[in-house]
Amino acid sequence: MQLNNRLKKKRRGTATLPFLLMLLPGLVLLLINNYLPMLGGVMAFQQYRFQENFFVSVLNSPFIGFKNFEFLFRSPALMEVLRNTILYNLIFIILGMIVPVAVAIALNELWNQKRARFYQATMFLPYFLSWIVISYLVFVIFQSSGTLNTMIMEPLGFGKTDWYRTISAWPGILIITNLWRYTGYNAVFYLAALSSINREYYEAAMIDGAKKSQQIWYITLPHLRPVIVILSLLALGRIFNSDFGLFFNVPMGRSTLFPVTEVLDTFVYRAMISSTDFGRPVAASLFQSVIGLITIVTANFIVRKVDADSSLF
Numbered sequence: 001m002q003l004n005n006r007l008k009k010k011r012r013g014t015a016t017l018p019f020l021l022m023l024l025p026g027l028v029l030l031l032i033n034n035y036l037p038m039l040g041g042v043m044a045f046q047q048y049r050f051q052e053n054f055f056v057s058v059l060n061s062p063f064i065g066f067k068n069f070e071f072l073f074r075s076p077a078l079m080e081v082l083r084n085t086i087l088y089n090l091i092f093i094i095l096g097m098i099v100p101v102a103v104a105i106a107l108n109e110l111w112n113q114k115r116a117r118f119y120q121a122t123m124f125l126p127y128f129l130s131w132i133v134i135s136y137l138v139f140v141i142f143q144s145s146g147t148l149n150t151m152i153m154e155p156l157g158f159g160k161t162d163w164y165r166t167i168s169a170w171p172g173i174l175i176i177t178n179l180w181r182y183t184g185y186n187a188v189f190y191l192a193a194l195s196s197i198n199r200e201y202y203e204a205a206m207i208d209g210a211k212k213s214q215q216i217w218y219i220t221l222p223h224l225r226p227v228i229v230i231l232s233l234l235a236l237g238r239i240f241n242s243d244f245g246l247f248f249n250v251p252m253g254r255s256t257l258f259p260v261t262e263v264l265d266t267f268v269y270r271a272m273i274s275s276t277d278f279g280r281p282v283a284a285s286l287f288q289s290v291i292g293l294i295t296i297v298t299a300n301f302i303v304r305k306v307d308a309d310s311s312l313f
Contacts (some may be wrong), residue, residue: 003089024083033199040212041286044069044070045065045283046060046061047064068283071284072144072280072283072284075267085239086240088171089239089241092235096183096231100189103187104194105220107120109212120184120191122184126184131246135252138250142173144163155271165254165257168260170260171260174250174251177246177250178246190224190227190228193223194224205218230312233296233303233312238294239291240295241264244265264288269281
């Protein structure tokens, strides 16, 4: 009996070996890109000075405790930066859940699949554009002689508006731009989940006289809930991180817009290029990572208590 069990385990191990080898390149890449750089986190507690190469510099730089974190917490702009970072991310999480789900359901309900694929490809296209390209598209629309002023505002009698000096307009511009770029990409996840729903549920609901809205509410959304929760949890883990390209490139670096466009990532970047002390931006990055870890673990704990099947881990 024991011999048979050993033979079964050996065969099972031999059968899974090719799949493990397929994972190897990805694991090596993950190790190099995600785990080895974590060793540089020690710079957050050092007065980093470059000497010969990175490893020599880390070994010879003196430890100064938590002094690098004082740069972040004593900055007069910290509360404004944190407010912008958190509020923008909360809005992105909420809209990034509602709009792609609605788009995915609408595409899934189309009878003409060729048209549905065309719409999906069209909405997915902005994701492949860099933020630099998008920033110039936004500039063409919102500059003083741009499309919005010349084709809409002036013909309606409102006159020209200098949008790059109008602070109140930019939260909406950034939110719409972010939504335009990522809606098609996020909808793909929900379309994949929709394709796995057994069509017999809908057929049974139609026999019972359920309307389309009732089918979506009682069949579609419950099946999408695990995907929605997982993607929301992953987004919560990045609530102190921002899309650098969006906040740095799209406003064109206009200092007049900093009260509503400066977030933690751009704040750290500007501090880094104006100083040779690399320990400070590393300290800020470590702060972001730790808070993000605490956030995602806490949110996952709450979700697991409510519905264990929808939790991330």
